[in-house]
Amino acid sequence: MRERLLLTGNHAAAYGAMLSRAEVISAYPITPQTMIVELLSELTASGRLDAEFITVESEHSAMAACVGASAAGARAYTATSGQGLALMHEMLHWAVGARLPIVLTNVSRAMAPGWSIWSDQSDILSQRDVGWMMVFAETVQEAQDFVLWMYRVSEQVYLPGMVGMDAFILSHTAEPLIVHDQEAADAYLPPFEPIYDLDPAEPRAYGGLVNRDHYFELRYKIYESMERAGSLLREAGEEFGEVLGRRYTPLEGYLLDDAEYVVVSAGAMTSNVRQAVRDLRDRGVKVGLLRVIAFRPFPITEVRSLLGGRRKVAVLDRNMSPGHSGIFAEEVRSALFGQPDAPPVYGYVVGIGGRDVRVETVVDVVDDLTVREEPEMALYVGVKGLPIGPLRRDSQITRLQPLEVQP
């Protein structure tokens, strides 16, 4: 029966796995993901979810167990965060190469050292190139629904899918959640019927040695599938609306029609961006919001059409790629490159290590955007004692330390 409850993002993710009828769950506890593991343990122990729950000894093993289970034809789910996702890295690649539709919820947390459990998307974005589909939830509802959305597409294209949600801001914040009726969820997500399932009657070898005359083609097919996933995500998002009453899209625009300035954002901080956009509109600033929901595959064409012709674009990055800029800014710039109507893209790095990104923070960013003349790769917002701006030029090391012995 459809229920309306007050739940946290973590519990919503667990309900997402339950509504998806995950068959094998393998997970290792890490703050701030633990509540997902705890609730799934309860749901399986009580029989409310008919699944095998494996309490592995590491995140690397959590993903490895999912790889085994999925290869044997089970719908496999896990959840992790920060260090745990980094430890999984090798097996994230494996899931892709083995073409296994595993779904993972990552509660984004800052990377150590220093130890920090607070919100920061550097962990998930460091996995950009492994070949997982990635979507970013903004609400508790989406933390649940995106699990189903990912499975729906994953099992069509045989690529795994990752749902990102922000530490504490979403994982530990209670919001009203509609837990869908199980029958309706089943109608949206039928049982997984794998092509291969390690059936002893069909003794094949999977994932073994591949010589140079085949490997490229296998990888090419991954590119093709990811390309296909773009349109399937859109279709499956529409279908979600028809079957379960909430329509999802790879991108979401807000007050974009006449916007001269656009703020690009992903994840939970987007709610504050939306409020800031409303406040700025009250002041007469023609600003809108473009929310990135699907990061992989990246909706390049729509980004071009939604951002083309704007006066300026600010990209908020709650992540860093030292030596370059924020990762979303890189992606947006790369999508726009060479487009005749491409606007200048200003990268803003915000909220690193869980520093609050408040409505006022976003207003400050837009105020900076409207007056700043030259676009910068990365402008740092909220570093103590510094105004919004690029790296301090005077602090940069410009010379090699001289050798003690001259050659």
Next chain:
Amino acid sequence: MRWAVPEAEFMDPGTLGCQGCGGALSMRMVLKEVGDDAAAVLPACCWSIIDGPWPLHSLNIPVLHTAFETAAVVATGIKAAKRHQGKDTTVIAWAGDGGTFDIGLQALSGAAERNEDILYVCYDNEAYMNTGIQRSSATPVGTWTTTTPDERPEPRPKKDIMAIMAAHRIPYAATATSAYPDDLARKVRTAVAARGGMRFLHVLSACPPGWKMPADQAIEAMRRAVLSKVFPLYELRNGRDLTITVWPDREVAIEEYFELQGRFAPLEHEPQTVEQIRSDVAERWQALVDRHERTMALAGA
């Protein structure tokens, strides 16, 4: 002599194993007893190659290749799926000594501690042979490998993996080798029958290139390993009850085991190490005998 080993074959000829490969022979012997309702996990090891490059496959059971350190846990995942599907398939994790003693130890310990319903087989050739003979923690003291060259041979004794498994109190663990096929077959049979929990087989598997010996000496080397008591054959139930299964029927000095293999050449210049090994071997054998007798006494035999 008649061996109590099934005639059925689940491994095709023409694998990529080297001549005299003990690892290939171990697989052949083990599968004869496991039968065809099985699936195997292969982490990085010689068997990643031996099975054949895609699209070839030399085993008549499905095989999932996986990352080096994950044999036990990928097998766990497969078993969970099979259990959920109501299937009784035997899931084998098949790893070398590197994938068991070293990089795979964490996942192995996790699976053992949770008493996962898998059959873990370590085919132990006592070094990283697939990458070209580098030492592992299964390499015996005094051995030459490419990372323990003649000038500085392996300085530490082989890790006691069976003691580690015993500490996990798993239902069944045994040492075995293809030089004693009926003993190996019986242990596989016992392990398969002990389904429901973790089973571990430590199978010494000669590697002629890595052990620096002619291919036709592989069986003889494994036999001498047992007869010299360097590699005793025994089984362990619940990590407690130990039974020796093959009692050497003649005295073989450890030198007779070493002299077959060029990898032990450094020992020729290290008589003290040889004496240390001799006393260690004798001490370990006596400890096994004591435990065997205690098991017998407890069983009222």
